[in-house]
Amino acid sequence: MTTQRIRDFLATRRPDGPCLVVDLDVVRDNFHAFRHAMPDSAIYYAVKANPAPEVLxxxxxxxxxxxxxxVAEVEMALDAGATPARISFGNTIKKERDVARAHALGISLYAVDSHEEVEKISRAAPGARVFCRVLTDGEGAEWPLSRKFGCVPQMAVDVLVYAHQLGLESYGVSFHVGSQMTKVDAWDAALADAKRVFVSLAKQGIHLKMVNMGGGFPTKYLRDVPSAEAYGKSINQSLRAHFGNQIPLTIIEPGRGMVGNAGVIKTEVVLISKKSDNDTARWVFLDIGKFGGLAETMDEAIRYPIRTERDGDEMEPCIIAGPTCDSADVLYEKNLYPLPVSLTIGDEVLIEGTGAYTTTYCAVAFNGFEPLKAYVI
Amino acid sequence: MTTQRIRDFLATRRPDGPCLVVDLDVVRDNFHAFRHAMPDSAIYYAVKANPAPEVLxxxxxxxxxxxxxxVAEVEMALDAGATPARISFGNTIKKERDVARAHALGISLYAVDSHEEVEKISRAAPGARVFCRVLTDGEGAEWPLSRKFGCVPQMAVDVLVYAHQLGLESYGVSFHVGSQMTKVDAWDAALADAKRVFVSLAKQGIHLKMVNMGGGFPTKYLRDVPSAEAYGKSINQSLRAHFGNQIPLTIIEPGRGMVGNAGVIKTEVVLISKKSDNDTARWVFLDIGKFGGLAETMDEAIRYPIRTERDGDEMEPCIIAGPTCDSADVLYEKNLYPLPVSLTIGDEVLIEGTGAYTTTYCAVAFNGFEPLKAYVI
Known part of the structure; x- marks a missing residue:
């Protein structure tokens, strides 16, 4: 997954210290793959995955x-050339003054999952379109969702009725099946829920128009993942099964799926050591860790592909840790990671599939280490 | 723990958005308490806990x-007025070029826990003093240490012999009992190990001079913690028990214990909602979360005191979460947190004991939210 363009950039620029390199050609390919796989869905890129101006x-x-x-992300999208009509304020947790700022910028599409949020939007963005997020179970996701966002379908009906009563346009429902979702049929149960909300509201004379099917599309780490094509096919079947010949407008929100495999982090081996003479596993310390951009290794959830120049050599399982004076800054320890026996202090190491949720997750300057540098090429 | 000075600052300045306010009077009091409790130990403040220039x-x-x-932290300490002789490069994981930079800045005291690190220092900082970190079990710590730092005592002996052979000054041993350590006698077993390393090396004609007893001194969150006095007394007893009348130089490295209770985060209730009509617990969303500085709520490890202006009212258990579109951004969910039933969207909430490991842990700009602002008064 390290493209030739990234290899060439690293070989010629030789940047010092850890850095992320993002290949825009891969982002472009991903966008086309989503558009081709789901031609009837509008693509809403999840800016939080990687808000680099070049990507936007x-x-x-x-x-x-x-x-x-x-609001900051709204401003970034506008700066990148998007019109307000192409922007969704997708956070269900917003300060009323931020809704007012977004409204002043022309944003007219908002996520809600509670009566309280509907009230804020009715005051600060009168007449706006709202969609209500419905809770799903997230089963099968590698970065599971909590119950933080959404409400049960019955409550979603009440919330959207309330929005209608307050003069908002009750526009649709949304859900999120869980990040790095590797089951292509995970959208089916949520679409069935969405349909039930549509039906309940139609009985009250409120006709929803849109289903926001969220993100969750995976990036390839160590294991293969289904293609955008396979997700498109499965989702399309579910839409037909549940909505018949009255398929609503649909939205997808890929983040990781759009930029994850476009980025590679270049890092350096700082130290390789053992804790005792009879330790079986070596500790390999890199110049990037949990606080420098690899927060998704939390609980060893995401297991990135790691490449070295010695990958043809004999391998042995290692513990991999970051450079900070923080004992939580360990990447892989419960499940050891195979690395070459010949790996040496000073070696360059590439961590692939790191285009999403790295630069933004990294700490301001923990231990005095600078935030992750990024080069978008 | 919110001092009158902090209350006055917030009342008159009314800063917008979440922020940390640190009261230097509390830091000063903490320093004096440590000096009084452990008059024979040199205090090495752990800069990573809070590197604000005013604190340093x-x-x-x-x-x-x-x-x-x-090296960045070394430069901060020098900028604050410390001489190089008062600085320890305490990370056991250092690039050789960073050791060279520290050496050029006059730093002569380095932590090691491996032969490989000794080799780097012998090349990049010839003649420097080194201390070897020994593994301890961390039992009783609320923010437990992993095996990331240190080596077993027998290996520490070998490492220090090797340092001596390479022309370095084998200066001492260090250990860390675990952060937020609430057992005052936790230092005893580690001091016994330290003594054994001293004895082994003395037999080979190498006379260590120093024991770095690390940090781990707690700050008061919800539960009371022992006083600096109590730690000093217990540690002193252990030193006498193990080293008799040949007590070495000692160092302590308080970080959390020096600044934790000096800081208060001001935050705002963004949303209070339920997920269904029959939910028993309300969700309270603040404008700061795991990615905005409260990373130590990971696994609900640190439970901060939370104050509102309605604390006299009836309380009910709540889930508390942060403002980002990230399902992992939940502070307390497994153990619900009691908050006033009357708490309302827009209310100001104070999170106490947040002077340590907050500003530095926070993400660069995840979801477009700015890093935590800090005011040091």
């Missing part, structure tokens, strides 16, 4: 829409 | 030394 500008040019989590 | 300057003026995790 490319996607804006390709015709992408944008799912934004804050 | 105050402590430098009070005569503190500094435990630094990186």
């Amino acid at each position: 500008k490319l996607l804006a040019g390709l015709g992408s829409n944008f799912d934004c989590a804050s | 300057k105050l402590l430098a003026g009070l005569g503190s030394n500094f435990d630094c995790a990186s």
Whole structure:
């Protein structure tokens, strides 16, 4: 997954210290793959996955829409060339003054999952379109969702009725099947729930128009994942099964699936050591860790592909840790990671599939280490 | 723990958005308490806990030394007025070029826990003093240490012999009993190990001079913690028990214990909602969460005191979560947190004991939210 362009960049620029390199050609390919697999769905890129201006500008040019989590992200999408009509304020937790700011910027599509949020939007963005997020179980996701977002379907009906009563346009429902979702049929149960909400509201004279099917599309780490094509096919079947010949407008919100495999982190082996003479596993310390951008190794959830220049050599299982004086800054310890026996202090190591949720997750300057540098090429 | 000075600051300045306010008077009191409780130990403040220039300057003026995790932290301590002789490069994981930079800045005291690190220091900082970190079990710590740092005592002996052979000054041993350590006698077993390393090396004609007893001194969150006095007394007893009348130089490295209770985070209730009509617990969403500075709520490890202006009212258990579009951004869910039934969207909430490991842990700009602002008064 390290493209030739990334290899060439690293070989010629030789950047010092850890850094992320993002290949825009891969992002472009991913966008086309989603558009081809799901031609009837509008793509709303989840800005939080990687808000690099170059990425946003490319996607804006390709015709992408944008799912934004804050006013700052809305402003980034606008700066990249998106019109307000192509932006969704997709966070269900918003300060009323931030809704007012988004409204002033022309944003007219908002996520809600509670009566309280509907009230804020009715005051700060009168007449806006709202969609209500419904809770799903997230089974099968590698980065599981909690119950933080959404409400049960019955409550979603009440919330959307309330929005209608307060003069908002009750526009649709949304759900999220869980990040890095590797089951292509995971959308089916949620679409059945969505349909029930549509039916309940139609009985009250409120006709929803849209289903926001969220993100969850995976990136390839160590294991193969299904293609965008396979997800498109499965989702399309579910839409037909549940909505028949009245398929609503649909939205997808890929983040990881759009940029994950476009990025590679270049890091360096700082130390290789053992804790005792009879330790079986060596500790390999890199110059990047949990606080420098690899937060998704929390509980060893995401297992990134790691490449070295010695990968043809004999391998042995290692513990991999970051450079900070923090004992929690260990990447893989419960499940040891095979690395070459010949790996040496000073060696360059590539961590693949790191285009999403790395630069933004990294700490400001923990231990005095600078945030992860990023080069978008 | 919210001091009158902090209350006055918040009342008059009314800063917008979440922020940390640190009261230097509390830091000063903590420094004096440590000095009084352990008059024979040199205090090396763990810069990583809170590297605010005002904190470092105050402590430098009070005569503190500094435990630094990186060259950047060394430079911060020097900028604050510390001389190089008062600085320890306490990270056992260092790039050789960083050792060379520290050496050029005059730093002469380094942590090691492996032969490989000794080799780097012998090349990049010839003649420097080194201390070897020994593994301890961390039992009783609320933020437990992993095996990431240190080596077994027998290996520490070998490492220090090797350092001596390479022309370094084998200066001592270090250990860390685990952060937020609430057992005052936790230092005893580690001091016994330290003594054994001293004896083994003395038999080979190498006479260590120093024991670095690390940090781990707690700050008061919800439960009371023993006083600095109590730790000093217990540690002193252990030193006498193990070292008799040949007590070495000792160092302590308080971080959390120096600044934790000096800081208060001001935050705001963004949303209060339920997921269904028959939910028993309400969700309270704040404008700060795991990615905005409260990373130590990971696994609900640290339970901060939370104050509202309605604390006299009836309380009910709540789930508390942060503002980002990330399902992992939940602070307390397994163990619900009692908050007033009357708590309302827009209310100001104070999170106490947040002077340590907050500003530095926070993400660069996840979801477009700015890093935690800090005011040091």
